[in-house]
């Protein structure tokens with residue numbers, strides 16, 4: 001595995017791989033890798049011949065009172081894990097390489113950026129869309145792999161790619177969970193042992209909601225209430241949002257057969273904000 005910090009080094013390595021006839025796969029991350037990230041590498045290796053991973057904690061997508069400064073970072077460990085899992089090129093730029101001057105051009109994906117995490121983190125998805133488009137232009141991948149743990153991010157990035165004719169195929173990948181159901185996340189390391197125990201309520205309440213929809217519940221307010229009540233039973237949990245929206249348009253569901261419905265939650269435990277979701281296709 002080659003590790004590079006500069007954009008021109010990425011371009012040279014990818015040009016070479018392409019000349020060798022290889023299909024390019026791309027896995028963008030913010031690092032502090034776990035099995036969720038590594039599952040994206042596995043998928044990329046199945047579908048492509050040359051896997052590029054980026055590790056960049058993007059300041060543009062963090063609000064002023066969020067955890068940019070304390071976001072967990074360990075590049076040495078990440079390098080080891082990425083190499084072991086079969087990444088070909090690891091791109092780990094610093095902020096000055098990605099943003100050499102204050103950025104004047106940003107990407108805003110209307111409507112899809114507004115609800116859910118967009119409402120609690122104003123400007124977040126503009127920061128995500130902007131850095132992802134920059135990374136796509138730097139790497140020029142054929143396929144890019146994103147986890148459905150960030151289902152809204154998948155919707156935003158897919159729409160950006162469609163609207164702006166970016167020549168890349170977005171591959172959404174399933175959520176990887178701990179044995180007790182908690183979705184893997186770099187932020188899980190912030191949790192105290194007691195918070196970690198109570199955090200399983202996200203998955204448990206989503207499982208209940210999935211089951212309720214499968215057995216015919218179509219009253220979305222009642223569904224949200226049920227999820228909220230379950231989460232509220234945990235004393236350390238503070239709900240940010242519980243929402244039910246059609247996917248990927250993120251509008252109120254019509255409740256018709258074949259429609260995909262996203263049940264999404266964000267919950268704070270102390271200073272740690274966790275997200276999780278379930279996608280169900282209506283019968």
Ligand SMILES: Nc1ncnc2c1ncn2[C@@H]1O[C@H](COP(=O)(O)OP(=O)(O)OP(=O)(O)O)[C@@H](O)[C@H]1O
Nearest residue numbers: 029030031036146147149150175176184185186187
């Ligand atoms: N548990 C998971 N299962 C599948 N994909 C995941 C999982 N966690 C993260 N990903 C995906 O990995 C990519 C990089 O995400 P990121 O580096 O933000 O990791 P993260 O663990 O989600 O961090 P955080 O939860 O702190 O935002 C994204 O496409 C994200 O959806």
Ligand SMILES: CC(C)(CO)[C@@H](O)C(=O)[O-]
Nearest residue numbers: 028029030058128131150
């Ligand atoms: C896609 C991404 C790497 C952009 O910074 C980030 O939002 C993430 O890790 O999901």
Ligand code: BAL
Nearest residue numbers: 030061062124150153
């Ligand atoms: N996984 C989304 C990155 C963030 O929380 O900023």
